[in-house]
Amino acid sequence: MASANAKAEPLTNGKLKLMICDDSNIIRRKIERELQIERLQVIATAANGKQAVEAFRKEPADVVTMDITMPEMDGIECVENLVKIKPDVLILVISALSDKATAIEALKKGANGFLCKPFTDRQLTEALEELLRGAGNDD
Amino acid sequence: MGILDLGRYKGIVFAITGFLVFMAIIMAVNHGKAGQFSDNVAGVRFLENRAQQPHAVYDASVQLAQRLQNGEKIDETLESLRKAAAAFDNSLNSLANGGMITDSTGDILVLPSMTEPAAVEQLKGASKLWDGYKAKLDPILRFSGSPYVTTQPAPAPAPAANGKNAAAPVAAAPVSTVQLSPRGRRLQGALNDLTQYGNTAHGQLSTVLASLSNQVEAHSRKQTDTLRYIQIGGMVAALLLLGAIFLFFARNLRKEEASSNRQRKETQDILRTVNEGLFLLDKDLKLGSERSMALNAIFRREDFLDLTFDKLLKDIVPEKTLRTAMDYVALLWGERVNEKLVKTINPLNEVEVHFDNPAGGFDTHFLEFDFNRVKSEGSLSHLLVTVNDVTKRVMLSRELQESQEKAQAQLDLLLRILHVEPDSLTSFLTDADVSLKMVNSILKEPAREESAFRAKIDGIYRQVHAVKGEAAALGLKTVEQRAHAFEESLNDLKGRQSLSGSDFLPLVVKLDDLFNHLAQVREMLSRLVDLHHAIATKRTAGGEVGAEKVDQWLAGQDQTQITKALVAPADLGETTGAVGGLERTLEDLAARVASSQSKQVNLRCAGLDGVPEAYRRAVKDITIQLVRNAVVHGIEEPGERAKVNKAAAGALAVEFTPRGSDGFELIVQDDGRGLQLERIKEVAVERGLITPAQAAMLDPRQTMALIFRPGFSTADRVTTDAGRGAGMDLVRILVAELGGRVGLASAGGKFSKFKIWLPATQSAVAA
Known part of the structure; x- marks a missing residue:
């Protein structure tokens, strides 16, 4: 599935790679700290879409959490770029539920799920687990 | 679904396959049996044919004897006897050898009926007869050469006596000179012997063969019958099988139909009954x-x-x-x-x-x-x-939320009232009552023309805006929100192309709402005052601890203030009380607006207790407006101020100074960013107050004057704090109504200063 230019080595410990993309470093740290899924390991964090795409080009993650409203490049454009680089990437959009249409726009570009801000660690864990489970079902 | 996964069709596929296999077996048997028919026919023909052979042998032997008698040549006849005998011998051997025969086309056929015991017995008898026959034939067939000698012309004696059945001896020709040689005579004897034997035997042999032929025919008939039985049996079985299949499937079909009908009905019942x-x-x-x-x-x-x-x-x-x-x-x-x-x-x-x-x-x-x-x-x-x-659910939750909000608002209102100077509140309530009554009378004024409608809107607007400003200054949020909503409706009317009397009807509802709400505030205030009197009475009577507790509860954290506020009405005079109220009101307003704008401000008031009664209301409206504007538009955020080396808190001064016979001077000054002339021009152009060309022509004085034009506001969004664009317009009108003047000075980045001159009043002059 993955395009040829984006095939990076899997982690030696067999875990899936996670990239966190959010302009708030509080949220970034919250996600890192509260991540309770053994299978995932954070390999990169990005404060805007541009950084995310650059980091992703160097080493594509398997799973990405994505904010929508960010400077430089917003989440919608970023999702579009990431999916182009690696079509089977799993993207969880994490944003405030002020405008459903915007969230739907991000999903149209290829994101796989949505988690509403603010979220608890349990909601985050459940959403990421569901994201990984959904991917398993599709195979 | 795999090709062998037949599902519900398994039964029918097996049944049809079984039926076809059965039919194929019947056909195969049929075919095999039918194949034997031709064999049998050939066999019958063979046997009928061979049944003639003993006659041929006998005839040939008789003919030979005749010829010998007549002295004719015997070679050919002897040869045909040989052939006939050989042919019959061959046939008999074939039949005895398991019924293997050769048909007319040369194919070898087997007649199974020849192996039946009766046939074998008969063939054995025939062989025995034929063996006897052959024994007698043998010397004749071995004969060769001529049986005659020629003795001319001696007359031949009569030949030996003929057999009984021998042809009548023919009188020897008188000229015959041929006589039988001794071998000839022996041949003649053997022939006689043969014909005698053959006379009975050939008939028997023929009979045997004919009988065998009959047997084959009978066998064939039997086979035909068998075949017919098989066919009939097959047909009957096929019909039975078909019937069984049909019955089985009809039953299954009915069962399935009934079950699917039941399922359909259940589904329909569910779909008919389910609430979703x-x-x-x-x-x-x-x-x-x-x-x-x-x-x-x-x-x-x-x-x-x-x-x-x-x-x-x-x-x-x-x-x-x-x-x-x-x-x-x-x-x-x-x-x-x-x-x-x-x-x-x-x-x-x-x-x-x-x-x-x-x-x-x-x-x-x-x-x-x-x-x-x-x-x-x-x-x-x-x-x-x-x-x-989910209408009910949503409505219920909304009602719940509304009632919660309402309860919260009443609580807030109550707490707010506890924090407001009773005088300020009473004064506000009186002013607001007057304003709203004026709105009511404006609404009732007859109007027909568009300009009259517009004038009505402007008049109402000024009144409502003043109520809103004062309510905001006192922190009466619920009143402020209602007045704001009223303003929104007025704005909506202003934006319309044309107006009619009925457009004003919704305003009556809004006005009513405001009246009712203010009545609630008044009610609440009077209860509090009653409560205070009750407590005060008890306290003077003996200083009950319980009363103090109530007092503390009412006061919350700010106990001194509430005590002061509740005690105030009895102690303070009308004028000073009201103005002292204004100062506090302005301080509250400045603090509140500043906090909502994330700004800091220090307000300094001077001379407000010297405002004459005639100007009290106007000064209050004007200062509220200017203080609010100064905090919203003039004073910068602390970060911005730090950049230009200003103190984090902005300085705002309100001064009221009597100038004797020259009347009064009201100054409102802040150390903020000053009037931003370019921004004012942009906004004026955006609002359609002037054209871009006009904007380019304006000098600073003319530009500043723009802020007094109706519909001007530089705040980007309409909030309750600012942005409506009516504020400065209102100030100008209020001042003009009192016969005063407004002056404005500003330096970019440094300050803005509003200087308002009001004429001397009767009472003021008198004082």
Whole structure:
């Protein structure tokens, strides 16, 4: 599935790679700290879409959490770029539920799920687990 | 489904296969039996043919004897006897050898009936007869050469006596000179012997063969009968089998039909009874034919045939919601999205819909849609849509929220009232009452022309704006919100192309709302005052601890203030009390607006206790407006101020100074960013107050004057703090109404200063 230019080595410990993309470093740290899924390991964090795409080009993650409203490049454009680089990437959009249409726009570009801000660690864990489970079902 | 996975068709496939196999067996047997017919026919023909052979042998022997008698040549006849004998011998051997015969075409056939015991017995008898025959034939067949000697012309004696059946001796020709040689005589003897034997034997042999032929024929007939029985049996069996299959399947079919009927009925019962609206959506977003009856009630329609999802929603939800909903449904049809992780952004989760009411207008309902993917054989075949009318639930939760908000607002109001100087509050209530009565009378004024309507709006606007400003200054949020809503309605009217009397009707409702609310505030205030009097009375009577507790409760944290406020009415004079109230009001206002704008401000007031009664109301309205403007527009945020080396808190001064016979001077000055002339021009152009060309021509003085024009405001959004654009307009009008003047000085980045001159009043002059 993955395009040829984006095939990076899997982690030696067999875990899936996670990239966190959010302009708030509080949220970034919250996600890192509260991540309770053994299978995932954070390999990169990005404060805007541009950084995310650059980091992703160097080493594509398997799973990405994505904010929508960010400077430089917003989440919608970023999702579009990431999916182009690696079509089977799993993207969880994490944003405030002020405008459903915007969230739907991000999903149209290829994101796989949505988690509403603010979220608890349990909601985050459940959403990421569901994201990984959904991917398993599709195979 | 594999090719061998026949499912419910297994039975019929097996039955038909069995039937075909049975038919094939019958046909094969038939074919085998039929093949024997030709063999039998050939056999019969063979035997009939061979039955003649003994006659031929006998005839040949008789003929030979005749010829010998007559002295004729015997070679040919002897040869035919040999042949006949050999042929018969051959035939008999063949028959005895398991009935193997050669038919006319040279093919070797086997006659199975020749191996039957009766035939074998007969053949054995025939062989024995033939063996006897052969023994007598043997010397004759071995004969060769001539049986005659020629003795001319001696007359031949009569030959030996003929056999009984021998041909009548023919008188020897007188000229015959041929006589039998001794070998000839021996031959003649043997012949006689043979013919004698043959006379009986050939008939017997023929009979045996004929009988065998009959047997073959009988055998053949028997086979024909067998074949017929097999065919009849086969046909009967086939018919029975077919009948059985038919019965079996008819029964099964009936059973299946009954079961599927039952299932269909159960499904229909469910769909008829279930409270949810249920239907399936296919890939073209068309509604499936099976759906629950509840849909009719939910969507108020009977006809769902060939309906698509967007058509179902088109008339009942706004365009934008419909678009978002269609996008959402399209997402669910895609492969990427995780169904469970997008439930929260379902735009139809709790959607407001409008149904036309036949009696006019429309009914508002709230519907809740839920979408679930239906997979069949691993791929997405449909979306199951569940719809519920959740109007009651939504309404209840809204009511609950409203009543909570209302309770909270009353509590806030109560707490706020506890913090407000009773005088300020009383004064506000009186002023507001006057203002609202004025609004009422303006509303009642007759008006026909457009300009009169516009004048009415402006008049009402000024009154309501003043109420709002004062309420804001006192922190009476509930009053401020209502006045703000009133202003919004007025703005709406202002924006209309043309106006009529009926456009003002909704204002009456708003006005009523404000009146009622102010009555509530008054009621609350009077109860508090009563409570205070009760406590005060008790305290003077003996200083009850309980009363103090109530006092503390009422005061919250700021106990001194509430005590002071509640005690105040008795101690303070009317004028000073009111002005002292203004100072406090302005301080409160400045602090509150500053905090909402994330700014800091120090307000300094001077001389406000010297405001004459005639100007009290106007000064209050003007200072409220200018203080608010100064905090919102003039004073910068602390960060910005730090950059230009200003103190974090802005300095704001309000000074009222009597100038004797020259009247009074009111100055409101701040150390903020000053008037931004370019921004004022931009806004004026945006608001359509001037053209860009005019803007370019304006000098600073003229530019500053723009802020007094109706409809001007530099705040980007309309909030209760600023942005309506009526404030400075109001100041100008108030001052003009009192016969005063407004002056304005400003230096970019440094300060703004409003200087208002008011003429001397009767009372002021007198004082």
